[in-house]
Amino acid sequence: MSFNRAIPKLPPQFRGKWNQKTYHVLRELGRGANGAVYLVSQDGVRRAVKIGAEGMDILMEVHALKSVQQGRDARVTVAPLLCDVDDLYIDGRSCTFYAMEYLDGEQLDQFVQRTGTDWVPVLIIQLLARLAVLHQRGWVFGDLKPENVIVTRADSQVRLIDFGGVTKHGCAVRQFTEEYDRAAWHAGDRRAEPAYDLFSLAVMTVRLASSPEVWKSSRTEPRQTSLLCDIIRNNDSLYPFRVPLIKAFHGQYAGAEEMKSDMLAIVQGRTTAVQQKKASGSGSSGIWIGGLFVASMLLLAGTLYYAWMM
Amino acid sequence: MKEATLRQILVVTDGCSNSGISPVAAATLAREQGITVNVIGVIEKGDMGEQGEKEIREIAEAGGGLFDIVYPQQLAQTVQMLTRKAMTRTIHQVVSKELKEILGDSAMEGLVPEKRVQVAGMVDELGERSRLDVVMLVDSSGSMKPKLAAVQQAIHDFSISLRSRSGQSRMAVCSFPGKQNHLDVRIPWTEEVDQAHQLTSGLTMSGITPTGPAIIEAIALFEHVKLPTGLRDRYGHNELEDGDQGSLRDHVF
Numbered sequence: 001m002s003f004n005r006a007i008p009k010l011p012p013q014f015r016g017k018w019n020q021k022t023y024h025v026l027r028e029l030g031r032g033a034n035g036a037v038y039l040v041s042q043d044g045v046r047r048a049v050k051i052g053a054e055g056m057d058i059l060m061e062v063h064a065l066k067s068v069q070q071g072r073d074a075r076v077t078v079a080p081l082l083c084d085v086d087d088l089y090i091d092g093r094s095c096t097f098y099a100m101e102y103l104d105g106e107q108l109d110q111f112v113q114r115t116g117t118d119w120v121p122v123l124i125i126q127l128l129a130r131l132a133v134l135h136q137r138g139w140v141f142g143d144l145k146p147e148n149v150i151v152t153r154a155d156s157q158v159r160l161i162d163f164g165g166v167t168k169h170g171c172a173v174r175q176f177t178e179e180y181d182r183a184a185w186h187a188g189d190r191r192a193e194p195a196y197d198l199f200s201l202a203v204m205t206v207r208l209a210s211s212p213e214v215w216k217s218s219r220t221e222p223r224q225t226s227l228l229c230d231i232i233r234n235n236d237s238l239y240p241f242r243v244p245l246i247k248a249f250h251g252q253y254a255g256a257e258e259m260k261s262d263m264l265a266i267v268q269g270r271t272t273a274v275q276q277k278k279a280s281g282s283g284s285s286g287i288w289i290g291g292l293f294v295a296s297m298l299l300l301a302g303t304l305y306y307a308w309m310m
Numbered sequence: 311m312k313e314a315t316l317r318q319i320l321v322v323t324d325g326c327s328n329s330g331i332s333p334v335a336a337a338t339l340a341r342e343q344g345i346t347v348n349v350i351g352v353i354e355k356g357d358m359g360e361q362g363e364k365e366i367r368e369i370a371e372a373g374g375g376l377f378d379i380v381y382p383q384q385l386a387q388t389v390q391m392l393t394r395k396a397m398t399r400t401i402h403q404v405v406s407k408e409l410k411e412i413l414g415d416s417a418m419e420g421l422v423p424e425k426r427v428q429v430a431g432m433v434d435e436l437g438e439r440s441r442l443d444v445v446m447l448v449d450s451s452g453s454m455k456p457k458l459a460a461v462q463q464a465i466h467d468f469s470i471s472l473r474s475r476s477g478q479s480r481m482a483v484c485s486f487p488g489k490q491n492h493l494d495v496r497i498p499w500t501e502e503v504d505q506a507h508q509l510t511s512g513l514t515m516s517g518i519t520p521t522g523p524a525i526i527e528a529i530a531l532f533e534h535v536k537l538p539t540g541l542r543d544r545y546g547h548n549e550l551e552d553g554d555q556g557s558l559r560d561h562v563f
Contacts, residue, residue, distance in 0.1 A: 018423055033391070054395070056402050059423075059430030066427065085423040094419055096426070171438045172474040174394065178387055183470045190474035221463075 007036045007053050008090040016086030016097075023049060023099070030147075033175055034061065034164045039102060046102045047083055055096035057164070059085075060174075062098050064166040068139055078133045079163060103161065104153045109146035109208060117209045117237045121267050123151065124205050126158040128260035131197050135256055139166055140192035142173045144200035145180050146208065167192035180204055185223045188251055195251040198259055202248035206231055209238045225249040240266055314404075315441040316397050317345040319528050320389065321369065322461055323449035324352050325362050327521030330492065333365065336525035337373030343529055346400055347373020348392050352382055352457050369521070374400070382460035386467040393444060393468070397437045405433055442472065442479040445528045447493070448509070450485040451519045462509040469503035482531055485509070486524035487516050493524040495531070 015022045023040040030037050035052025052058040068079045084099040105111075112119055127149065134141055141148075143165025150159050165175035173192050178184040180200040187199060206228050207215055214235075218227040232238045232245060244253075244262040253259045319340055327333045337347040349366045351358050358366070358379050370377035375396050380388045409417035409429075418426065446468070448454075448461055465483055472479035480499045488494035497503060 054399070055426075056398055056430055056433065057395070059427050060398075060434050062423075062427045063431040063434065067431075085427060087419075087423065096423065168438075171476055172471060175391070176387070183467065183474075184386070189470050192474075 007031070008051060008093070008095050010036075010038055010049070010051060010088075010097075011090065014088045016084065016088060017094070019084055019086050021084055021086070021099070023047070025049075032162050032164055034058065040099070042083075042099065046104075047099045048080065048102045049097055049099045051095060051097040055094075058096045058098060061163050061166075064139065064163050065098075065100070068134060068137060068163070068166065070137075078130050078137075078160065080159065080161060103150050103159050105150040105159070106153065107146060108149035108151060108158070108204075111151040112208045120205060120209045120237065121241065121263060123149075123158055123208075124201065125260055125263050125267070127160075127201060128256045128263065130158060130160055131194070131201070132256040132260065134160075134166075135169075135194045135197070138169045140169060140173065140194065141165060141197050141200075142167045142192065143175045143177055143180075144197055144204060145177050146204060169193060179207075179219075182251075185225055185249075187225055187249060194255050195248075195253060198248040198253050198256060199251065201259075202245045203228065205241070205245060206235075206238060209235060240270055314436075315443060316400055316437075317532050318375070318393060318396060318442070318444045319345055319347045319373070319447055319525060320393065320444055321347065321349045321447045321449070321521065321525065322352060322385075322464075323349065323366070323519070323521060324354075324454050324457065325359070325449075325451070325519060326365050327519045329487075329518045329520040330523035331526060333521040333525055334368045334372045336522040337369045337375075340525055340529050341372065341374045343532070345373075345529060345532060346375045346396050347525065348375035348396050349373075349377040350385065350388055350392065351377070351379035352385060352454070352460070353379060354382075354456070365521075369525075374403075382457045385457075385460050386464040389446075389464050389468045390471045393442075393471075394437070397440070397442065398433060401433050401436050401440070405429060405436075438475060439477045441477055442475065443499075443532060444468075444472070444479075444481045445531050446481060446483045447524055447528050448483065448485045448496075449519060449521070450513050450515065451487070452515050452517055455515060458510050458513075462507075465497075465507075465509065466503055469500075473502055483509070484524070484528060484531075485513060486527075487518055487520050491527060492520045493527045499531075 010025050013022065013024050021042055023042050026039045026041060028036060029039050029048060034057040035050050037048050037050045040047050040049045050058065062082065062085050065079050065082050069082065080103055081101040082098065083101065087094045087096050108123065131141060141160060143162065148160060148162045150161050151157070152159060165173065167174045169192055171192050173190040173196060176190065180203045182188045182196055182199040183190050185203070210231055214231055218231055220227065228249065229246060232242050238245070241263065244259050247253055248259060340347050347369060349370045351362060351366045357363070363379065366377045366379065376392050378388050378392055406418045413420065421429070446465060450458070469481065472481060480501055481503070482495065482499045483497040484493045484495050486493040496509060497507060
């Protein structure tokens with residue numbers, strides 16, 4: 001979308017007006033509704049710098065990022081860490097930018113495409129843990145979609161990026177994408193509450209586990225969640241999760257924790273069931289089990305890590 | 311700062327105006343009355359044409375608002391984004407003006423970024439809590455016909471967005487040209503648009519696009535504005551009830 005002003009182009013090297021940090025631009029990482037994000041190097045450390053057409057939008061994002069990071073337990077990483085907020089002059093105009101921790105990773109949908117849909121429940125459970133922390137602090141992510149989630153290359157951790165949609169609990173969601181928006185699916189309004197994020201998450205789960213052709217077929221107007229239920233019914237990897245997914249469509253979860261424990265129970269129950277089946281002689285699903293085993297181990301590791309951090 | 315009312319006119323059109331007062335002049339007048347004018351150009355394929363794009367940009371600039379040119383399927387989301395960004399911008403302008411009075415020239419730019427982040431948080435909060443009145447002005451000239459289904463959906467969608475705000479919000483929908491006047495009020499001020507509402511029924515399809523006169527008439531829908539006698543004689547089909555007019559006039563932002 002192009003509003004009045006174009007996103008200013010960062011010079012190859014620049015220094016912040018206030019904090020005097022020097023940045024070398026390496027490449028552009030992507031563009032969102034509010035601005036562009038660049039990979040930069042500052043004193044040899046890689047960072048991501050975001051700059052936008054409207055300074056106010058950038059400042060509001062920083063405001064949300066800062067509020068999310070406030071709190072007793074800064075070790076639970078929900079958002080990329082904020083490193084710097086400053087101005088620079090581009091063509092004589094003062095532009096505001098911010099620098100944050102660079103998360104080297106793959107966009108959620110690309111990661112799933114590469115590694116397979118076995119990963120989907122694991123990633124969703126990780127995401128639910130992140131959302132739980134965000135919600136606890138009084139914020140709702142808003143614009144939840146695969147493009148705004150990264151799986152880190154080093155340790156396959158799910159991280160939320162692009163905080164342009166992050167909204168205070170009870171306010172109107174600031175930014176959304178229709179494909180994952182509760183109101184566009186005629187399933188409620190746009191008031192920021194945990195159930196809003198859980199709805200988007202459930203739609204995203206269906207999207208991640210479906211082939212592009214099937215996903216396209218759901219995009220008939222008007223959008224109705226019954227279309228998503230049809231996909232779930234006909235998809236072997238989604239079917240076991242039908243209960244939590246449908247509950248999320250109907251806003252029946254008060255919080256992310258609740259949905260997370262339902263999802264966990266299914267993953268764990270299923271793994272044991274398949275193992276028993278293998279023990280009794282049907283050996284055709286070896287790869288399947290391998291994937292699930294890895295998944296459950298990672299999950300266990302993640303849970304332990306999380307529990308330890310709490 | 312006490313609770314304020316933000317007033318916006320949102321023009322949805324697909325081409326140039328060709329009748330009556332210049333829409334840029336009309337937008338200037340609206341802004342003068344404390345009403346921001348935003349414009350969305352809807353295109354089928356290709357682009358708007360240089361002339362159409364220029365007009366849309368100029369209307370938004372004169373009206374202190376924002377504009378965008380989109381395909382019908384992007385309309386709903388654009389309406390929400392544009393409205394929110396224009397609100398932010400209006401509040402930001404008021405806040406910077408007040409800061410300027412306290413701190414002198416370029417006050418906002420002179421603040422350290424950390425302080426500005428706090429101001430942004432405040433602007434955001436004010437935007438969410440303010441009253442918001444929006445008149446949607448839908449071009450219903452012949453060429454818009456295939457896009458009206460998308461417009462209708464966008465209206466309903468926008469109503470949901472408004473309902474989700476914490477501040478009080480109202481919207482009205484008008485189409486232009488109207489049967490007798492330059493504009494017909496399709497949905498009078500409401501806090502919630504009924505989904506069953508049909509925009510297309512009883513529409514006057516015509517070749518003329520009186521964008522300017524329609525903006526002038528839309529100004530009259532905002533109760534706080536008292537039209538000058540000359541204009542009221544010409545456009546004042548929607549006569550205002552006496553009462554709360556005038557009193558809000560000075561608090562406009």
